Amino acid sequence: MxxxxxxxxxxxxxxxxxxxxxxxxxxxxxxxxxxxxxxxxxxxxxxxxxxxxxxxxxxxxxxxxxxxxxxxxxxxxxxxxxxxxxxxxxxxxxxxxxxxxxxxxxxxxxxxxxxxxxxxxxxxxxxxxxxxxxxxxxxxxxxxxxxxxxxxxxxxxxxxxxxxxxxxxxxxxxxxxxxxxxxxxxxxxxxxxxxxxxxxxxxxxxxxxxxxxxxxxxxxxSESAPVSIALTRQALWRMMGAAHPMEAHRLDSRMIWSRGASGDAKEGVASFLEKRAANYPDRVSNDLPEFSPWLDDPAW
Known part of the structure; x- marks a missing residue:
């Protein structure tokens, strides 16, 4: 504590x-x-x-x-x-x-x-x-x-x-x-x-x-990838203020491209096919993509 x-x-x-x-x-x-x-x-x-x-x-x-x-x-x-x-x-x-x-x-x-x-x-x-x-x-x-x-x-x-x-x-x-x-x-x-x-x-x-x-x-x-949760949380919250769905499409496309090649995605599919619990390798502390929904945080 x-x-x-x-x-x-x-x-x-x-x-x-x-x-x-x-x-x-x-x-x-x-x-x-x-x-x-x-x-x-x-x-x-x-x-x-x-x-x-x-x-x-x-x-x-x-x-x-x-x-x-x-x-x-x-x-x-x-x-x-x-x-x-x-x-x-x-x-x-x-x-x-x-x-x-x-x-x-x-x-x-x-x-x-x-x-x-x-x-x-x-x-x-x-x-x-x-x-x-x-x-x-x-x-x-x-x-x-x-x-x-x-x-x-x-x-x-x-x-x-x-x-x-x-x-x-x-x-x-x-x-x-x-x-x-x-x-x-x-x-x-x-x-x-x-x-x-x-x-x-x-x-x-x-x-x-x-x-x-x-x-x-x-x-x-308990069964979800932490990095996926982190990105999903920010994307959904921030898109509530988006002016057009194209903003969501741009962000979704970048995230899907990035996460599709990740260890988490490979493990997510493998664990499903093998009918076992997933052990996601990626970590929120250092495996978020180089772009992210956090980049538009105002400086003030």
């Missing part, structure tokens, strides 16, 4: 579990948690023993949103010299340099890191998931919820707006009208409504949630 301050990170039987760990504050999000979550996903991507990542919370909450310990100044980043204390984006004349890294939304840094992950990511939403606690789950491939989980895109009720790139993710997951209803009202809703609205895949008794997430992760990855 790796040592962190605000999260726990452990690997068991090929599954990494990232647990938000500030139970006394309902796992409220902080700059330290932001950095530690990003570091944990870096670890997962670099470790070929990890086939999937589960994200959950410790205690009665998943994540109750941003830590509001600063009261009314919580979201006044100019007073703090930047979004998370970086060099100030304020110019000498008092204007704001909106291209400065210091204005970047910390929740967005986390969701973009999850978006770029090379392993399947499953959210096991054990309790309240509000604000960033809800939006950080959107780039996860699947969300499973306990029957006591509650969700809220509460930004308009706090005088701010949805963050963590949720304006891109949420409508693609649940449709524009459902996304707008939840964001306009800012109300908190239960797991059954989240299931009906397409936000979560399934609802479970709390004691069954993590076992269900682990079983699902094993089902997704």
């Amino acid at each position: 790796s040592e962190f301050e605000t999260i726990k990170y452990a690997i068991d039987d090929g599954i990494a579990t990232l647990t938000l760990y500030r139970p006394d504050r309902m796992n409220a999000f902080t700059p330290v948690m932001m950095r530690e979550m990003i570091s944990a996903f870096d670890l997962a991507d670099a470790d070929d023993a990890v086939r999937a990542v589960i994200v959950t919370g410790d205690g009665r909450a998943f994540c109750a949103g941003a830590d509001l310990g600063l009261g009314g100044d919580t979201f006044d980043y100019a007073k703090r010299g930047g979004k998370w204390g970086e060099d100030s984006p304020m110019r000498d004349d008092g204007s704001v340099d909106f291209d400065h890294p210091g204005i970047r939304d910390g929740g967005g840094k986390v969701t973009l890191r999850i978006f770029a992950c090379k392993k399947p990511v499953i959210g096991a939403i054990n309790g309240a998931a509000v604000g960033i606690g809800a939006t950080m789950t959107l780039p996860m491939d699947f969300r499973l919820a306990s029957d006591s989980a509650r969700f809220g895109f509460v930004f308009a009720r706090r005088g701010i707006v949805p963050e963590a790139a949720s304006s891109w993710f949420l409508p693609r997951l649940v449709g524009i009208s459902q996304a707008l209803e939840w964001c306009y009202s800012g109300r908190v809703f239960g797991a059954d409504e989240a299931l009906k609205g397409g936000l979560v895949r399934s609802v479970h008794a709390l004691e069954d949630l993590l076992p269900a997430a682990r079983a699902f992760a094993k089902d997704l990855t």
Whole structure:
């Protein structure tokens, strides 16, 4: 188990579990948690023993949103010299340099890191998931919820707006009208409504949630080639924003050409014909093709 301050990170039987760990504050999000979550996903991507990542919370909450310990100044980043204390984006004349890294939304840094992950990511939403606690789950491939989980895109009720790139993710997951209803009202809703609205895949008794997430992760990855999963994850996510199917055709063609000559492809066919379990030789850490869906990551 790796040592962190605000999260726990452990690997068991090929599954990494990232647990938000500030139970006394309902796992409220902080700059330290932001950095530690990003570091944990870096670890997962670099470790070929990890086939999937589960994200959950410790205690009665998943994540109750941003830590509001600063009261009314919580979201006044100019007073703090930047979004998370970086060099100030304020110019000498008092204007704001909106291209400065210091204005970047910390929740967005986390969701973009999850978006770029090379392993399947499953959210096991054990309790309240509000604000960033809800939006950080959107780039996860699947969300499973306990029957006591509650969700809220509460930004308009706090005088701010949805963050963590949720304006891109949420409508693609649940449709524009459902996304707008939840964001306009800012109300908190239960797991059954989240299931009906397409936000979560399934609802479970709390004691069954993590076992269900682990079983699902094993089902997704136990017989599939890790490099194929990595490329498939990125291709499907990124093509949701493509302007024309020709973009998908170009990427598909490159990937099929590259993977068709791989050791994984030879093993996949041989194991099928020989009616045995496959032993894929390629590794995510060093066998991704020279081109990849990750190459269009923005630099900012």
